[in-house]
Amino acid sequence: MRPAVAVVDDASLIRESIGLLMSGLDVVAAVATVEELVRRDPVVDLVLLDLHLANLEQQPDVRQGIAAIRTLTGRGHRVCVYSQEERRFVLAACVAAGASGIVSKALPRERAEELFLDVAAGGTAVPQPVVGILEVLVRRDCITLLSERQRQILHGRARGLSYAQVARELFVSESTLRGYWFDLTRSLSDSLRSLTPGEIERALGLAPGDLLEFWADDGTTDHKDWWRIGRGR
Structure with missing residues (x-):
């Protein structure tokens, strides 16, 4: 439907x-x-x-x-x-x-x-530019609770790699990685909504x-x- x-x-x-x-x-x-x-x-x-x-x-x-x-x-x-x-x-x-x-x-x-x-x-x-922001926030511990595998996937996608390229790097199937990415982006989106402007500004080096x-x-x-x-x- x-x-x-x-x-x-x-x-x-x-x-x-x-x-x-x-x-x-x-x-x-x-x-x-x-x-x-x-x-x-x-x-x-x-x-x-x-x-x-x-x-x-x-x-x-x-x-x-x-x-x-x-x-x-x-x-x-x-x-x-x-x-x-x-x-x-x-x-x-x-x-x-x-x-x-x-x-x-x-x-x-x-x-x-x-x-x-x-x-x-x-x-x-x-979109990839936002993925890049999320990856910075994860690296600076503003967004936590990610597994090492999830961090690896996020890092690859933030570098602009395709699903197939990241899957090859991590030795998983592309379909498996798409499932990981679905869960990861939903979790990251929810986490971003919980952050304050001040937390984002400090992590990204912006002015108050x-x-x-x-x-x-x-x-x-x-x-x-x-x-x-x-x-x-």
Whole structure:
């Protein structure tokens, strides 16, 4: 059975085309804002969310970015960010806010659909730049409770190695390693959500306060702050 999916994107071409181009998804709602999706309240397996939804000078009350993720996850939705955003701290903040996956709009259609299906089925999709951040946090003991094998797998993936390459290095089958990776990324995502901005900043050598705009611990990220982040300030 195809997973039921909602799409939140202010680009009408994206909203209208995903269901046509990705036959493995059953798009039951396609809206421009999180507020509209909340009003409709559809029952879905996954919400595909663009991070930058509107011109906040004209629509200051539209939730986007971290605030949008927290609103949707707070209502019990699994969220997969689908965006052109590439800055690794922004992407890591999305995971910390509760996103189960992050998929780049630059990916080929087939690969993006494959990742959406994985996340809808309960998996995670963590891009390599975020994997690199997680590996640093593990090495500096901000994230613990990993086995030596899990650390080896994380190290390989953080170096950009494929499943097949890591499997050969560790003398396991690729299918076995994919199972390890599934459990590992879910555990790391949960652990990242439990860390404070201060802990992340110290581990990564950032200045105090650098991440406060990205990590909204209480779900009250100021929309204008996120707009400034999106514009690169």
